[in-house]
Amino acid sequence: MQQAEEELLVLAAQDGDNRAFQRLFQRYQSALLRYGYKVSGDPQIAQDGTQEAWFRLARNIRQLDDPKAFKSWMYQLVHWSCIDLLKKTSGSELQLDQSDVVPEVSDNKSEQQESLNAAINRLPALEKQMIHLFYLEEMSVRQVAQVLRISEGTVKSRLNRARRLLKERFDV
Known part of the structure; x- marks a missing residue:
């Protein structure tokens, strides 16, 4: 749409x-x-x-x-x-979901895709949610900030941190 x-x-x-x-x-x-x-x-x-x-x-x-x-x-x-x-x-206190952020794909997925999924799964919960909203739901930084009720600067820095962690873990 x-x-x-x-x-x-x-x-x-x-x-x-x-x-x-x-x-x-x-x-x-x-x-x-x-x-x-x-x-x-x-x-x-x-x-x-x-x-x-x-x-x-x-x-x-x-x-x-x-x-x-x-x-x-x-x-x-x-x-x-x-x-x-x-x-x-x-x-009690909120327990955020630790499941995959990346949608499941067929059994013939590449080793790179499996490694990326595993790296995303090891991210902290907030970063996983941001990755989901920003990349999979294609929201802007402003929209992610509104959804999570945090500042745009926090979204930018956390997304940057998540990308850096993925780069380190994924060996890109």
Whole structure:
């Protein structure tokens, strides 16, 4: 979906167009579920957190001032909905997902791909989330910062650190 088309859909959804909202839902639902799982490590929490995020989004979409911020706003809603559910269900400190950030690929993947996946898996949880959002979800530094509620400078430095760690571990 083109950025301009997405912005038009957001504006239409803000005006009460249910079909526009449904198209946004269809476009992002599976990616948001995957991200919810990356945050929580639990498929049920990912499902519930994503559903809660869509409810919040539907209730508050008119409050979004800039349609360009829609994607990062959605990811932020999923992120914090899943974290809230984790806190409620665990009753303890948040345990971030340690699973792969890189999607699974077929058995014939190269040794380089396997080495890269292993190196990414050894990154700290926050850096893995940033790699996921920045490279796989193709978010900007600003969007990643909004989702994770950290400064853009922190995102840049942590992404740089993650790339440096990958370079060292991957022997690039």
